[in-house]
Amino acid sequence: MDWTLEVLVVPVSDLDRAKAFYQDQCGFRAETDAAFFEGVGRFVQLTPPGSRCSIVLESGMPESPGQPRMAPGSLRGLQLCVTDIEAARAALVGRGVEVTPVLHVGASGWAEGRGEDSWNSFLFFQDPDGNGWAVQEAPAPLTER
CATH class of the missing domain: 3.10.180.10 (2,3-Dihydroxybiphenyl 1,2-Dioxygenase, domain 1)
Structure with a gap:
């Protein structure tokens, strides 16, 4: 069985500003910009050129069990x-x-x-x-x- 790394969540404070940065300035391809459910949360998925692994920017999604939410700007490496x-x-x-x-x-x-x-x-x-x-x-x- 293959285990592939496909998505990394990047914590941001402003989805539109972050989407513009990654799409317009970094050249990532916008794949998805959608609401989770009517009126509840939103996620934006972008992919670097040539990569199979995407990043996801999200707002309003419930915290995952056992996975505390990262603060915007806290991701390194x-x-x-x-x-x-x-x-x-x-x-x-x-x-x-x-x-x-x-x-x-x-x-x-x-x-x-x-x-x-x-x-x-x-x-x-x-x-x-x-x-x-x-x-x-x-x-x-x-x-x-």
Whole structure:
């Protein structure tokens, strides 16, 4: 049996503002924008280009059993992978997203510029609520090389 990661819930304070950020500035594809039930809650599902995993922004949904609701802006460690970090940075900057320079990690911490290893080039940004994202350059799959 396969277990696939398909959806991540991103806690936001304003669905319309967050939808505009992810769709217009990050280039995510809007899949769904719907109410749960008449007059009760709403969810917005968006998918990064080329990904099978989507994010969901929601408001008004009852808390899941055993799953306390996260505060808007409290999510960290979300990571996207791209095959060209410079092109990804240029696309985000071109759409008005505030991103860090390309960085790499070394023995004394983070430093500006690309890393020597194929996995060691990153940039970071936050959504309007402060949820933190990393973008990592990852080598293209063998089928694409």
